Amino acid sequence: MYGRRTGTPAVAPVLTGLAGWLPSAVVTNDDLAARFATTDAWIRSRTGIARRHVAKPGEATSDLAVEAGRRALVSAGTGSADTVIVATTTPDRSCPATAPVVAGRLGLVEAAAFDVGAVCTGFVYGLATAAGLIAAGVAERVLLIGADTYSTIVDPQDRANAVIFGDGAGAVVLRAGDPGEPGAVGHFDLGSDGTQEELIMVAAGGSRQPFTATDTSRQDLHFSMRGKEVYREAVTHLTASARNTLRHAGLKADEIDHFVPHQANLRILRSVSDELGLPPERLRSNIESVGNTGAASIPLALADAAARRIVQPGERVLLSAFGGGLTWGSCLVDWPELAPTPHPYEGGEEPTP
Numbered sequence: 001m002y003g004r005r006t007g008t009p010a011v012a013p014v015l016t017g018l019a020g021w022l023p024s025a026v027v028t029n030d031d032l033a034a035r036f037a038t039t040d041a042w043i044r045s046r047t048g049i050a051r052r053h054v055a056k057p058g059e060a061t062s063d064l065a066v067e068a069g070r071r072a073l074v075s076a077g078t079g080s081a082d083t084v085i086v087a088t089t090t091p092d093r094s095c096p097a098t099a100p101v102v103a104g105r106l107g108l109v110e111a112a113a114f115d116v117g118a119v120c121t122g123f124v125y126g127l128a129t130a131a132g133l134i135a136a137g138v139a140e141r142v143l144l145i146g147a148d149t150y151s152t153i154v155d156p157q158d159r160a161n162a163v164i165f166g167d168g169a170g171a172v173v174l175r176a177g178d179p180g181e182p183g184a185v186g187h188f189d190l191g192s193d194g195t196q197e198e199l200i201m202v203a204a205g206g207s208r209q210p211f212t213a214t215d216t217s218r219q220d221l222h223f224s225m226r227g228k229e230v231y232r233e234a235v236t237h238l239t240a241s242a243r244n245t246l247r248h249a250g251l252k253a254d255e256i257d258h259f260v261p262h263q264a265n266l267r268i269l270r271s272v273s274d275e276l277g278l279p280p281e282r283l284r285s286n287i288e289s290v291g292n293t294g295a296a297s298i299p300l301a302l303a304d305a306a307a308r309r310i311v312q313p314g315e316r317v318l319l320s321a322f323g324g325g326l327t328w329g330s331c332l333v334d335w336p337e338l339a340p341t342p343h344p345y346e347g348g349e350e351p352t353p
């Protein structure tokens with residue numbers, strides 16, 4: 001059932017810092033066309049993607065998460081957080097969680113630290129988790145990082161998935177504040193449908209199908225996605241969840257200044273915007289230059305828009321995510337004044353608008 005989980009808490013998470021980080025190596029569509037039977041034209045027209053950043057061999061999710069987290073803390077004007085949450089589908093290891101490792105490397109050894117696993121919806125689930133901890137008085141300042149290295153789980157020869165996914169990390173700092181103040185995040189809608197688990201999965205390596213060198217085929221360790229069905233489900237749930245959040249907030253679609261969905265596929269994002277009745281210019285997308293970066297995609301798209309100064313203080317931003325599980329979720333952010341956000345590309349290089 002949609003729209004059950006909402007409420008207006010007395011204390012809300014308030015956005016005070018934002019940053020992204022991308023690994024330096026870039027894989028273009030032409031690079032992929034040299035690897036298997038595809039073309040730049042096919043990939044651009046079916047997905048809107050031109051290139052994606054990928055981690056170097058040995059570069060793990062925590063390496064990207066630490067850089068994004070460090071930059072977000074600088075953006076927030078602080079070096080500290082009492083809670084570190086990492087949303088990821090590609091943790092460094094199955095045990096322990098990645099967040100304590102990230103917290104330790106950021107010098108936050110006393111912080112509570114744990115991972116959130118909701119695949120590409122992880123960042124929105126992480127925001128809701130941070131909201132709950134803050135509302136309960138358990139956390140005061142949360143560093144939430146969405147980070148994924150899909151290149152470590154996608155079969156490099158899988159032409160359906162290798163064209164879509166990229167690696168990256170995006171992070172926000174949230175402090176306890178007032179639900180009415182600039183930066184407040186709220187009006188969450190969250191949901192899942194576990195009966196459709198098989199649409200997006202890594203079959204082996206968990207307790208259902210433990211990895212053993214003898215009885216597990218290599219393919220089972222790779223990410224799999226039934227693209228066509230996922231496409232339809234993504235449009236349905238992103239639209240329904242975004243509508244629920246608007247309804248909770250008592251807003252109409254034309255009162256949204258920026259729609260920042262999970263960057264799954266440009267055609268999906270355009271369909272959802274159309275369904276919502278949003279003018280196309282309010283859709284924010286950076287998928288052309290980064291691909292689908294999983295749990296990192298929303299904060300990376302926000303960091304990109306902030307670095308380009310497209311999102312302005314006082315504007316209303318709608319976030320909507322969808323991913324494996326299936327899972328989905330949406331929320332609203334009243335955009336605050338933030339310190340200038342360096343662009344998430346390596347070295348903070350200025351984007352070309």
Ligand code: UT7
Pocket residue numbers: 037038039042043046047120159160161163164226227228230231234264265268292294322323324
């Ligand atoms: O982040 C989690 C959420 N993920 C998503 O939302 C992704 C959702 N799915 C998609 O974005 C799309 O389904 C894909 C991009 C994965 C695929 O696009 P599509 O338009 O659904 O293509 P398709 O799977 O229906 O394939 C159409 C044709 C097929 O050939 P035939 O059978 O028609 O002869 C494929 O074999 O395109 C072929 N094809 C390719 N051709 C060139 C599939 N991948 C490629 C490729 N290059 N990379």
